[in-house]
Amino acid sequence: ETGVTQTPRHLVMGMTNKKSLKCEQHLGHNAMYWYKQSAKKPLELMFVYSLEERVENNSVPSRFSPECPNSSHLFLHLHTLQPEDSALYLCASSQDLTGGVGTQYFGPGTRLLVL
Amino acid sequence: AQSVTQPDIHITVSEGASLELRCNYSYGATPYLFWYVQSPGQGLQLLLKYFSGDTLVQGIKGFEAEFKRSQSSFNLRKPSVHWSDAAEYFCAVGARGGSQGNLIFGKGTKLSVKP
Numbered sequence: 001e002t003g004v005t006q007t008p009r010h011l012v013m014g015m016t017n018k019k020s021l022k023c024e025q026h027l028g029h030n031a032m033y034w035y036k037q038s039a040k041k042p043l044e045l046m047f048v049y050s051l052e053e054r055v056e057n058n059s060v061p062s063r064f065s066p067e068c069p070n071s072s073h074l075f076l077h078l079h080t081l082q083p084e085d086s087a088l089y090l091c092a093s094s095q096d097l098t099g100g101v102g103t104q105y106f107g108p109g110t111r112l113l114v115l
Numbered sequence: 116a117q118s119v120t121q122p123d124i125h126i127t128v129s130e131g132a133s134l135e136l137r138c139n140y141s142y143g144a145t146p147y148l149f150w151y152v153q154s155p156g157q158g159l160q161l162l163l164k165y166f167s168g169d170t171l172v173q174g175i176k177g178f179e180a181e182f183k184r185s186q187s188s189f190n191l192r193k194p195s196v197h198w199s200d201a202a203e204y205f206c207a208v209g210a211r212g213g214s215q216g217n218l219i220f221g222k223g224t225k226l227s228v229k230p
Contacts, residue, residue: 006158042119042222045217090158103149103164104161104218105161106158106159107158108156109156109157109158
């Protein structure tokens with residue numbers, strides 16, 4: 001799905017590093033999401049933004065910090081991560097949150113390895 | 116609270132054979148229902164969705180799914196599997212009337228296709 005792009009595709013970082021994941025959607029959507037996908041676990045919703053306002057934060061540790069400067073861009077700032085944070089981080093967007101959920105379109109993900 | 120169960124972790128079928136992937140959900144009313152597919156190293160691609168109306172839903176790549184309220188199921192089917200269908204398949208449930216865009220995903224079913 002080329003409508004949602006994510007960079008970088010792969011990232012290796014030490015526990016003391018600071019890095020950022022970027023997501024951009026070219027679909028004209030108003031809602032954006034961050035998910036974490038770990039092996040053998042269901043997708044975990046981390047953050048939801050609608051019209052640049054955060055509407056959901058599912059008890060995510062403060063070492064993950066989202067930023068949504070406009071409706072097309074979403075960032076996930078990372079600092080002092082732990083090895084258990086290694087996972088595939090997926091970004092998604094939807095037209096809006098109408099009726100509680102709009103069809104979500106996903107990016108290819110960033111594979112993160114924390115050493 | 117909503118939940119999604121995909122009872123089969125891994126299924127292997129022969130190319131050309133029919134396929135059915137099971138999905139059961141728990142929700143107090145009629146939910147929004149989705150099937151996504153994920154190829155290795157990729158994000159999730161929407162196969163099909165059910166919001167209302169006809170309970171038999173057609174999707175991309177020759178897939179279909181049937182919503183059965185009495186069984187709380189939304190099974191995915193394909194009459195003839197192709198080698199390129201090998202991937203992981205995720206069923207997801209969304210709540211009607213909410214405001215947060217949450218989707219609850221199952222743990223996924225990995226499909227292998229034998230030549």
